[in-house]
Amino acid sequence: MIRLRLSLELDYLVLSPTCDFVFNIHAAHTSRQTVREEALTLDPCQRAEVQLDPVHGSRFMRLHAAAGPLKVAYQATVDIRHHMEDPARIGEVPVSRLPVHVLPYVYPSRYCQSDRLLRLAFAEFGHLPPGYARVQAIRDWVHRRVAFQSSSTDSTTSALDTLVERVGVCRDFAHLMIALCRAMNIPARFATGIDYGADPALGPTDFHAYVEVYLGDRWYIFDPSGTAIPMGFVRFGTGRDAADAAFATIFGGVQSPPLPPRLRIEALTGEPDLALPVHCTQALSTDDGPPDRR
Amino acid sequence: MIRLRLSLELDYLVLSPTCDFVFNIHAAHTSRQTVREEALTLDPCQRAEVQLDPVHGSRFMRLHAAAGPLKVAYQATVDIRHHMEDPARIGEVPVSRLPVHVLPYVYPSRYCQSDRLLRLAFAEFGHLPPGYARVQAIRDWVHRRVAFQSSSTDSTTSALDTLVERVGVCRDFAHLMIALCRAMNIPARFATGIDYGADPALGPTDFHAYVEVYLGDRWYIFDPSGTAIPMGFVRFGTGRDAADAAFATIFGGVQSPPLPPRLRIEALTGEPDLALPVHCTQALSTDDGPPDRR
Amino acid sequence: MIRLRLSLELDYLVLSPTCDFVFNIHAAHTSRQTVREEALTLDPCQRAEVQLDPVHGSRFMRLHAAAGPLKVAYQATVDIRHHMEDPARIGEVPVSRLPVHVLPYVYPSRYCQSDRLLRLAFAEFGHLPPGYARVQAIRDWVHRRVAFQSSSTDSTTSALDTLVERVGVCRDFAHLMIALCRAMNIPARFATGIDYGADPALGPTDFHAYVEVYLGDRWYIFDPSGTAIPMGFVRFGTGRDAADAAFATIFGGVQSPPLPPRLRIEALTGEPDLALPVHCTQALSTDDGPPDRR
Amino acid sequence: MIRLRLSLELDYLVLSPTCDFVFNIHAAHTSRQTVREEALTLDPCQRAEVQLDPVHGSRFMRLHAAAGPLKVAYQATVDIRHHMEDPARIGEVPVSRLPVHVLPYVYPSRYCQSDRLLRLAFAEFGHLPPGYARVQAIRDWVHRRVAFQSSSTDSTTSALDTLVERVGVCRDFAHLMIALCRAMNIPARFATGIDYGADPALGPTDFHAYVEVYLGDRWYIFDPSGTAIPMGFVRFGTGRDAADAAFATIFGGVQSPPLPPRLRIEALTGEPDLALPVHCTQALSTDDGPPDRR
Secondary structure, X not given: OEEEEEEEEEEEEEEEEEEEEEEOOOOOOOOOEEEEEEEEEEEOOOOOEEEEOOOOOOXXXXXXXXXXXXXXXXXXXXXXXXXXXXXXXXXOOOHHHOOOOOHHHHOOEOOEOHHHOHHHHHHHHOOOOOOHHHHHHHHHHHHHHOEEOOOOOOOOOOHHHHHHHXXXXXXXXXXXXXXXXXXXXXXXXXXXXXXXXXXXHHOOOOEEEEEEEEEOOEEEEEXXXXXXXXXXXXXXXXXXXXXXXOOEEEEOOEEOXXXXXXXXXXXXXXXXXXXXXXXXXXXXXXXOOOHHHO | OEEEEEEEEEEEEEEEEEEEEEXXXXXOOOOOEEEEEEEEEEEOOOOOEEEEOOOOOOEEEEEEEEEEEEEEEEEXXXXXXXXXXXXXXXXXXXXXXXXXXXXXXXXXXXXXXXXXOHHHHHHHHOOOOOOHHHHXXXXXXXXXXXXXXXXXXXXXXXXXXXXXXXXXXXXXXXXXXXXXXXXXXXXXXXXXEEOOOOOHHHOOOOEEXXXXXXXXXXXEEEOOOOOOOHHHOOXXXXXXXXXXXXXXXXXXXXXXXXXXXXXXXXXXOOOOOOOOOOXXXXXXXXXXXXXXXX | OEEEEEEEEEEEEEEEEEEEEEEOOOOOOEOOEEEEEEEEEEEOXXXXXXXXXXXXXXXXXXXXXXXXXXXXXXXXXXEEOOEEEOHHXXXXXXXXHOOOOOHHHHOOEOOEOHHHOHHHHHXXXXXXXXXXXXXXXXXHHHHHHOEEOOOOOOOOOOHHHHHHHXXXXXXXXXXXXXXXXXXXXXXXXXEEEEOOOOOHHHOOOOEEEEEEEEEOOEEEEEXXXXXXXXXXXXOOEEEOOOOOOXXXXXXXXXXXXXXXXXXXXXXXXXXXOOOOOOOOOOEEEOOOOOHHHO | OEEEXXXXXXXXXXXXXXXXXXXXXXXXXXXXXXXXXXXXXXXXXXXXXXXXXXXXXXXXXXXEEEEEEEEEEEEEXXXXXXXXXXXXXXXXXXXXXXXXXXXXXXXXXXXXXXHHOHHHHHHHHOOOOOOHHHHHHHHHHHHHXXXXXXXXXXXXXXHHHHHHHOEEOHHHHHHHHHHHHHHOOOOEEEEXXXXXXXXXXXXXOOEXXXXXXXXXXXXXXXXXXXXXXXXXXXXXXXXXXXXXXXOEEEXXXXXXXXXXXXXXXXXXXXXXXXXXXXXXXOEEEOOOOOHXXX
């Protein structure tokens, strides 16, 4: 089992009279990811309601803030018991047998215009045998072709841009991989967390975006930017792409934060069961699917 | 009450060894739209499973077809008891009070890149008082600026293309109106049906795409292309945009159908309760929301 | 020497009261391409002025037509004495030594957005030794990745679209190759002619678009679509891309022609000097550069 | 007569072994713009060749720089005798009568995709009587709809982006106005200079981009961003758009300059003939056309 302790602090300066925020910074509730303890601090103080999406396990916090500074701090200790599987035993699922709640993830979305990539995907990956290894090949294809460069893209950058310009941050790697999977009729979704294990040379600990692909009977984790250690990813949210699964969506006027987000994550050991996250060749999942479908 | 009898026939020629279809051609089940009777014919004959999306009421039929011709015929008689409301009494809902299941519809999607239209929308509609009338103003803005022209666009055309090129079909009008609503933080979704009441000069009866906007406590119907009579719309499906809510999504090789779709729709009268659909100034809705939220 | 006899007939139906046309259907005048005889017929009859672009040798004919049918017929016999060179002896020219009149062809243009392809081009071709062979590698890269399919694209399709969608007609192959060359700082331009030697299975004889790249001291011919025999290309025009070098640019309302263009081209032999155009491995050019720079 | 003294200093740090620059920072030579004196300083010292484009009067300086710092300083005193005309007397020129050297400026280009704006332009401006006043209406339309915001766009931003996003810098205003003019078949080109008379609140003196439109028998100046005083514009270059007419085009690896460009421009008076540039309602041109066409 993996136990992670994480904390994050976010600062905003609201300029408009009022401003609505939708945060997705609480650790998700899944059958394999359990929150041992967590704490939230808001300054100025207000009551925050956290809503659970029963299908995906994501937890949304909406705030209605007045003009002025807003500070959000969250910390949690989270246990993850990964489902681990031999990649050779994991197959793709034909569209005709996909669960209904998975179907939306084969369709194109704002940042993953898979409908325009059918020929390219088929030419590059159509000859490979279906299964986990083919998805890994898509992941590697993206990883090799795109260069990681901080601040090289912005909130309008889509998978097509990344395919053309060959540069981006973790979010862009994720969008391109998702688009290519969907172009092959393989359901793929966008997931967010913290970049556990990232090379400090890339900058301070940051939010992370990665990919979950539906194979066999569940969602498996892939990390196309290759900047961090997937076994250490605490999942916050999932969605079609970054349009759905931003850690913060802001409706109103907000100044660029005076301070960047400050994040920390560390793996806890010291108890018999607890292991450090490491790179591994096994397939990893933190999700057995929606409760009513298990 | 409105009673409509509709029928549709679709022809495909599957070229690949097998092909998966997801059809959304069954009349949706909502608290205000009831299917009195319906019949489906598949040729070659096969067992078709129709799945209900419990949140939206849409019904999906997946088929796994072998190479060769495929013919799908559906007919139904549907009763609609519209919720009708005085537009002046219908307000917008602030983001902080939107139901969780409505929130996804303020985010950008494949064909409705609302994130890029914030300034334009605010400049054009920001000065109008919030409410149904402002949404009607958005609808009218789109209707006046875009010209209806058959076959002028294709499956990659998005709201931004329509904003620039000022031409399209009903689907394009819908995408642009949706994108503008979302840019104003007003939830809007894509809906499909049949173009009841359309001018025969525009061609034979066809599928129709229109818009539903969440105002007050429910989804209201808007028809930005203005080609048909909203009171006669039998809803098949709803979604973020055409990526979600196509009447047919095809995974495999299919030849352009040898015959175009053949659709018919007529309003039935002759019983005391039954009225003909007409253009009206009242706000219309066919949906009281998901069952567990009523 | 190659001698070609070509003819073309174009039909238009002008709908607006008047309409301006700029045609570029006359065989260009270059130091190596000579028009032996030519004839033009306009119906209705009008005086047509043909203007020579002294830098590029292209010849433009502007017509001002009234509403109604317009028929343009042109035929010519053209001699081409190709400059032929061993590819191994042809180098690239550093930007610092490019002639001033060539410089515009390293900049991006409407359909060739080379500014967005710098990383991709450098990753794919940066390791190859500079020279003709590297340009041939770019040509082959495009040829292998893009599928030729009639009517798959339209007048707004650009190099980026073709890179993503991997399908197009000769014009699209040309745009993508041009964009990749420019991204490597290699001047490249769009050229038009007739598809001499094209496989009749692709359809009737048609206009053709290909590429000229500035290497050594002149413009060499490349044919990325690979559908025809470059030695048989009679050049009409050149430009930055299809925006400059369309065979017809129309300012006014014109109905899609009742008849498609009818083109013919044949190589003449029977005199001692005359050879049939064949595929060859030597580099070909029909242009020694502008008169005052020879 | 207007007399302006300008100076500019540019700093670069070349990272690649060598790097080619094409500068367009010398005051253009036109029949109405005369350089009284000028001086160029390069550090490290090198011989710089300045080439004159005989058609447009632009002057290009190519440098081949080694790795390390490069400093370019230029200063000049320039006299401008404007052609001034009553707008009411200036008409549009039908395509059939445009000089051949003007024709390229009705075609779309990299940043001015006029081919996609035909319907929009005709809907907005088609009802206005042709002439200078219609072009002024296009200029005002752009000026009213787009917000000036420093650093809001980048080198890939095109007229379509600006039309959608409604924000930009002077270059973006110029691209959108050019695209709309060309969509109306009115030749328009991109011009560069220094923002004489700009509000210091917008930042230090900077390069400026504006528009020249071909009306009557010459190119007239328009300033859609409205940030400066057109009568004080010393022209450096013109082109189809920013792809052609950048003040510096760099082929190689260069670090973002350690220092921003430092520009100064002032109007000289004190002699009987000399006037201060002022906003005026008359049409202004600094160009009588190419020498051989006067």
